[in-house]
Amino acid sequence: MNTERILIFTGGRLGRWAIELIRPGDMLIGADAGAMFLVEHGLRPDIALGDFDSVTPQQLAYIREKSGETLDYDPVDKDYTDTELAWRLALSKQPKELLMLGALGTRFDHSLANVHLLRMAQRQGTAAMIRDDRNCIQLATDRITLANKGFAYVSLLPLSEQVTGITLTGFQYPLHDATLEIGQSLGISNKLLGQEGSIEVKQGMLLVIESRD
Template sequence: MQQRIVICTGGRLGRWALEYINPEDVLIGADSGARFLVAHGLSPDISIGDFDSVSGGELAAIRQRSGRTIACDPVDKDYTDTEMAFRLALDMKPRELVLLGALGTRFDHTLANVHLLALADARNVNAVIVDEHNKIVLTSGEATIVQEGFPNVSLLPLTMEVSGITLTGFQYPLTDATLSIGQSLGISNVLVRSTGTIRISDGLLLIIQSRD
């Protein structure tokens, strides 16, 4: 069976994140995400990054507790620590990829991390970004949505236009609809069944489940 990989990175993290980590998961810590895992008694299979957000003592602990540590120069690199971890995980061909700590106070990093979902879709890997208030996935075809404590469901195009959008199981259904960047038509829908289905015919569509 293909593995489930969980990446912890350096955005907003808390004890809520531990609920998304299973004993059999492959754990990757990106920069201070590795510090979070070690601080909570977990041993990353891989820790990766420039580690400019951790102290020397914390880095020593990360190296000691990790199965493998990949350190890079903080200046001479092309990707963020999160993207390095994400690309590494994709090369491992997981059945599912969970990204924790990808949302936070740096909106540039948050947006870049959401865009990483397109890399996973291109590799046919199921990927999700989750925190205590949001669960974000991307589809280029069909997705099944389960509420799981996130009552609001919003749809936002990641490409300039997403067409052929058909929703079933939602309070506000759509049939063969089109969404373009800049429209808010897809914001704050609600499931009326235990599950809902979202189908599109063209484009990349972000599905954001949220709670206040």
């Protein structure tokens, strides 16, 4: 089982775009309805997990049949969401890259909690990202190079109370040694000028959100 790059499919918004992000050799983890999405599209989750309260008994039987391994959790006696359970499991395998799909949807509480999971990956030193068809979200704590993936906007939002030493290169609106505090919208809707740009942070945690309408 190759764990260099792990993709988590969870129960938010998913579509054909998510399948197109899979590369040969990726390890696939399906959380609850995310596992059903995979098997419905002819894909085999290496691991399916959750309390499976979002699928029918017949669908769960199908998930078990089509998955490499199935991990069941009690819907009441558990401390974490199915998505966090999948995230923690993926991180325990120490991948170089972790990508979560279906983490954004109609439940804002779940979406925000999923974005906060990026901090856990950052502490472990794992490159992690949340993707859907309109957004790509990652966390910067030192320096990252951002390749142009076709998104119209790049927004910067502090995840910590304050982020200092922010320097942007290759952006329409550059910054040099700037400070952003949580609650400010100054970093919204910047744009890359070319095929890549760099973001440097001296201290703090900065959410980097690529998006399109």
